[in-house]
Amino acid sequence: MTRNEAHVEEVDEKDLHVEDHPKEWAAGVPGVYHSMKPAIEHMGVERTARTVLKMNQKKGFDCPSCAWPDPGKRKTFEFCENGAKAVTWEAAPLVIPTEFWAENSLTELRERSEFWMGMQGRLTEPLYKPEGEDHYRPVSWDEAFKIISSRLNGLDSPDEAAFYTSGRASNEAAFLYQLFVRAYGTNNLPDCSNMCHESSGWAMGQTIGIGKATVTFDDYADADLIILMGQNPGTNHPRMLTELENCKQTGGQIVAVNPLPEAGLKRYKNPQTVRGVAGKGTELADQFLQVRLGGDMALLQAVSKRVFEAEAKNPGTVLDHAFLDEYCEGLDELREYLLKLDDATVVEATGLRIEEIDELAARYIAADKVIITWAMGITQQKKGVATIKEIINLLLLRGNMGKPGAGASPIRGHSNVQGDRTMGIWEQMPATFMDALGKEFDFQPPQEHGTDAVETIRAMTDGRIKAFVALGGNLVSAISDTIVAEKAFENTDLTVQISIKLNRSHVVTGKEALILPCKGRTEIDRQATGEQFVSVEDTVCAVHPSWGSVEPVSENLLSETAIISRLARATVGNRINADWEGFEQDYDLIRRHISQVVEGCEDYNRKIRQDGGFVLPNGPRDSRTFNTPTGKAVITVNDLHYIERPEGTLILQSLRSHDQFNTTIYGHNDRYRGIKKGRHVVFINPEDITELGLEDGQNIDIHGVYDDGVQRVLRAFRVVSYPTARGCAAAYYPEANVLVPLDEVAQGSNTPLSKQVIVRFEPSSHRAPTEHDAAATSEAPRNEPDGFAPADAGAPVRETANA
Ligand SMILES: Nc1nc2c(c(=O)[nH]1)N[C@H]1C(S)=C(S)[C@@H](COP(=O)(O)OP(=O)(O)OC[C@H]3O[C@@H](n4cnc5c(=O)[nH]c(N)nc54)[C@H](O)[C@@H]3O)O[C@H]1N2
Ligand SMILES: Nc1nc2c(c(=O)[nH]1)N[C@H]1C(S)=C(S)[C@@H](COP(=O)(O)OP(=O)(O)OC[C@H]3O[C@@H](n4cnc5c(=O)[nH]c(N)nc54)[C@H](O)[C@@H]3O)O[C@H]1N2
Numbered sequence: 001m002t003r004n005e006a007h008v009e010e011v012d013e014k015d016l017h018v019e020d021h022p023k024e025w026a027a028g029v030p031g032v033y034h035s036m037k038p039a040i041e042h043m044g045v046e047r048t049a050r051t052v053l054k055m056n057q058k059k060g061f062d063c064p065s066c067a068w069p070d071p072g073k074r075k076t077f078e079f080c081e082n083g084a085k086a087v088t089w090e091a092a093p094l095v096i097p098t099e100f101w102a103e104n105s106l107t108e109l110r111e112r113s114e115f116w117m118g119m120q121g122r123l124t125e126p127l128y129k130p131e132g133e134d135h136y137r138p139v140s141w142d143e144a145f146k147i148i149s150s151r152l153n154g155l156d157s158p159d160e161a162a163f164y165t166s167g168r169a170s171n172e173a174a175f176l177y178q179l180f181v182r183a184y185g186t187n188n189l190p191d192c193s194n195m196c197h198e199s200s201g202w203a204m205g206q207t208i209g210i211g212k213a214t215v216t217f218d219d220y221a222d223a224d225l226i227i228l229m230g231q232n233p234g235t236n237h238p239r240m241l242t243e244l245e246n247c248k249q250t251g252g253q254i255v256a257v258n259p260l261p262e263a264g265l266k267r268y269k270n271p272q273t274v275r276g277v278a279g280k281g282t283e284l285a286d287q288f289l290q291v292r293l294g295g296d297m298a299l300l301q302a303v304s305k306r307v308f309e310a311e312a313k314n315p316g317t318v319l320d321h322a323f324l325d326e327y328c329e330g331l332d333e334l335r336e337y338l339l340k341l342d343d344a345t346v347v348e349a350t351g352l353r354i355e356e357i358d359e360l361a362a363r364y365i366a367a368d369k370v371i372i373t374w375a376m377g378i379t380q381q382k383k384g385v386a387t388i389k390e391i392i393n394l395l396l397l398r399g400n401m402g403k404p405g406a407g408a409s410p411i412r413g414h415s416n417v418q419g420d421r422t423m424g425i426w427e428q429m430p431a432t433f434m435d436a437l438g439k440e441f442d443f444q445p446p447q448e449h450g451t452d453a454v455e456t457i458r459a460m461t462d463g464r465i466k467a468f469v470a471l472g473g474n475l476v477s478a479i480s481d482t483i484v485a486e487k488a489f490e491n492t493d494l495t496v497q498i499s500i501k502l503n504r505s506h507v508v509t510g511k512e513a514l515i516l517p518c519k520g521r522t523e524i525d526r527q528a529t530g531e532q533f534v535s536v537e538d539t540v541c542a543v544h545p546s547w548g549s550v551e552p553v554s555e556n557l558l559s560e561t562a563i564i565s566r567l568a569r570a571t572v573g574n575r576i577n578a579d580w581e582g583f584e585q586d587y588d589l590i591r592r593h594i595s596q597v598v599e600g601c602e603d604y605n606r607k608i609r610q611d612g613g614f615v616l617p618n619g620p621r622d623s624r625t626f627n628t629p630t631g632k633a634v635i636t637v638n639d640l641h642y643i644e645r646p647e648g649t650l651i652l653q654s655l656r657s658h659d660q661f662n663t664t665i666y667g668h669n670d671r672y673r674g675i676k677k678g679r680h681v682v683f684i685n686p687e688d689i690t691e692l693g694l695e696d697g698q699n700i701d702i703h704g705v706y707d708d709g710v711q712r713v714l715r716a717f718r719v720v721s722y723p724t725a726r727g728c729a730a731a732y733y734p735e736a737n738v739l740v741p742l743d744e745v746a747q748g749s750n751t752p753l754s755k756q757v758i759v760r761f762e763p764s765s766h767r768a769p770t771e772h773d774a775a776a777t778s779e780a781p782r783n784e785p786d787g788f789a790p791a792d793a794g795a796p797v798r799e800t801a802n803a
């Protein structure tokens, strides 16, 4: 074990550098270079070969980064640059030494950035912080479980505890976790999905009866037209670009709808083909609609209106009458509503020209097979649910559902966030699931719905929730309203993190706090009956096994499944009919129960062992079956809404840089957007910069504009002149969470409005954020490190432990 603290330095934002032009293309040679170099640097050649080359292979592990699916036929290199960063961050054999905890108080650690904490290495010892103390200290596993179970069992009601899940947990861990929580007696199961695709789940559930994509992997290449709305695949789902390229090469078209001209939406250089490496790459988007933040609903309605108008001109040729008659309801109401939509409102809401909208409508009508995909740019809007219902409307009008090359495709975030939901991680699972669960384990699961992520923070704030357990993730940084969230954590009696690395949720804690370190997905999981695998579900409902491939960084680590089994044994013992000890020894036992409880997972142990796993059933996709009250897909009427901003303000969205995975910061560059060595930037359209009396490069404070008595401000950010849509601005997540009020949520899904914050700017008198801001923002500005971004000099020299 070695110290590396001295080698990881904090970033000093004064070195921040902005390039003249953002990049127009994504991936290509730098993609390959950026993937392999840091991996070898941090893990050595052998561990790199055992990890990076095993990623997404049939006998390997599922990439722990995004939820993009794998093709049936795998290439040797089935990974992207950002997947390699995620694996390097997890599998680099560097561990936090025992002395660290005596040397670093929580008060000191709270001054550290997410970057610095993540770079300290892996957690390997269970840790306990007693009430009134400012340090964690190592404890034995048994002692840790004893403390947690005694506190949980000492609460007045099980509803005084909440159990969070982040989307990296495997199906087996997730199933056991929700079983434990329900056996304990609560449905308080908030998860990262509450902040992510919750809007998609609600909108799709209410209209087509299932909250999951209605497409298969092969459909992307087969589509005539793919419309990408509110997502940045070049950074967040890089392997998707290959499928977009395949679509283009078979004659398909691509349209991107985004306030930002993101690199991957324009041009793609495939790092795995000669053309990609040597040439200009493939021109991707045939049309780019630079929509205003929150203008998507108006755009979709305008396109649907044009579909109706075209049908009126040439009756029987534009709408898919056979499909609509047999499978849908609500057509006439939508037609009637849209007739009243006027172009002036649409132009104001979208910031687009009428000709652009006409062009999109013409493309849509000309295409036989259309996929619409979307991500956070849609779900994190106030009208996210309604906007997704408009996506469904548009698809249904021409029968773009339940046929090859067509469908609705929400692109999930975390690698197994969809599987976790399938396994029962949700605060409001339907009665069918709860009944099956109760029957299988001989108990009465709690009936009342539990708290979601936002509601959990509220309940921690006012003392209704007294204990908080997290299976992964970093809720305090990921949720909106950082200052409010941190107070909520500090107001809680007990917080517990089951995790692989240190982050802010480990240092902003309850009165008592514990850390339970677990194995990561890259690591071999040996139990009493031998080596175990776990399973995961990707964004197109394909379920497959994942085998760890390297030795764990420490022998002291337990798997997530083992931790949950032991926690359950200590807390609920034999309150229900479950063989907790057996589950830890043999994951087949868990899967046997999954077969009995989870719809579509019958015979799980056999199907998961088939070549490439299996695909879960999906009514709309497989047979145009819609599990709605009437059995029909519901065309909906949604009142148009868009944001009107007060003079002197802009609408700010928060998004991901190319060097991060959610709250995990790998480095301080955002290569495609031309940002180097810093994250404290706000992207603003040059005309807005002038209109607001600001200057490119100016040092400003960003103020949230809400009159609820809370001061929300980000200090010392740099204005970056950038070709975003007029009236809109962008800054990085999680820093920008300081500005998002907890009560600002999407209607119908309760998802924080991470893409719609009204802000104003003031010249900053702060050269660098103050102490106060350092605590409020999760990225304090200090000296420059480079993390996993090797193109720039100064990657930290890191010693490694033998593992
Ligand atoms: N490397 C990497 N991969 C990741 C992640 C990561 O952090 N790093 N995170 C994972 C997770 S959990 C998720 S959920 C996904 C997120 O994947 P994305 O949704 O692509 O992530 P964001 O960076 O939030 O980007 C949102 C995009 O929507 C656009 N946008 C914002 N507001 C609007 C709007 O009102 N309308 C429209 N049309 N567009 C808008 C933004 O300009 C931006 O391009 O990625 C997953 N994959
Ligand atoms: N302003 C703003 N806020 C947002 C968003 C936004 O776009 N803007 N996006 C939202 C979205 S889409 C999401 S999904 C959430 C993300 O919210 P979370 O899922 O809570 O956050 P992550 O940063 O992904 O969690 C990373 C941590 O998980 C732990 N971890 C990593 N791997 C493992 C593992 O294998 N096992 C265990 N047990 N732990 C592990 C590590 O300790 C790591 O620090 O944030 C949301 N918040």
Ligand SMILES: [Mo]
Pocket: 192, 195, 196, 197, 412, 413, 414
């Ligand atoms: Mo997400």
